[in-house]
Amino acid sequence: MNKKNLFWAFVALVIAASILYTFTGTEDPEFYRTTIEAERERQFKFLKYNLDSPLKAEQKEDMDSLDFYPVDPAYKVRARLEPVADRRILEIPMTDGSLERYIRHSFAVFELHGQTIKLLLLQAEDEADRRNFFLAFADKTSGDETYGGGRYLNLRQDGQSSLNIDFNLAYNPYCAYNPDYACPIPPRENILEIPIRAGEKNYDK
Template identity: 45%
Template sequence: MLRYLFLLLLAAGPLLAQDYEEEIAIHRDEYREEFLTSPRSPLKKEDLEGLRFYEPTLAYRLEARFVPTPKSQPFEMPTYNGEKKAYVKYGELHFSLNGKPQKLAVYKSALPQLPQYRDYLFVPFKDPTNGTTTYGGGRYLDLRTNDVKDKRLLLDFNKAYNPYCAYSDGYSCPIPPAENHLKVAIEAGEKTYAKQR
């Protein structure tokens, strides 16, 4: 019976990977479309060909343990154009990558938000790929409060994206805090923009 289950899982593996690749392809199509619909977008339709991504891989889709930080005080997160944005640390994500324990802080805007954005969470991070295969200023992940279930959350680095500062000057892109500087390379998600600025 156990041998049968093992063979069944082996056979399902490629199907799971194929379904996941399709999911990420749809996600990236929607990501490109947002550049065409956002009024503050730094890119036009002809610029989208410069967007590049790592091949999607399930190795960077990880289950993380969520630890809330309810007593955190609001603070000002610096941005690359010198402005500051108010955030509060919402919690921490504890996970393992390549057999080593990792941790990332999750932030929530400390300013009043429109109803549709009140459950948004923000994970800016840096890693050793910055300045080589990925944007030097770090990358971002977006989450929602309802992504956390039973103190667990699915952390998918294949959905990591560049801030607008990667494409053009004049944007106030938050600088990832030191606590979110990973020592392990995240070879997933968006790469360096290919077109010349």
């Protein structure tokens, strides 16, 4: 399996976890925290033990945990979907200088910390389920507390024109662990001027 396929295999795992998470809800704060922490543990075990992990052998040996912000329910928001005026193919720059094609699908609009935020949702050209979206974003923590190339979320539409966004599930791209991998760079629409102190922090090599 090549590195691009490995990346998308990991994305598929994250999507599966996100679907399960969506249906569990957040009514019970303790159950919510436990659910997020279980997903983080699954992510750690994949990176440390899976043959498809982007980590090199010495990295696996040295890794004993991943670094995350504390689980904060305030970073789970409900967003409405706003169609883009020009739903077209967008070539997203990759960290190795190549380009990868995505569909500009819609904007997710939501409130966070008293601000209205609008982020561009992308969809892979070959995505079979049109309810699945890819969100790559960067924020004021990028390059300091979090990976400089931004972080990712895999989202699933669960309403007629709405979906949940939970930044507690934000994860690092493969290139944060291994520069031999090429990863999509967040589009300019998704460069936030506020810090998102939720989800995965920078990988400590």
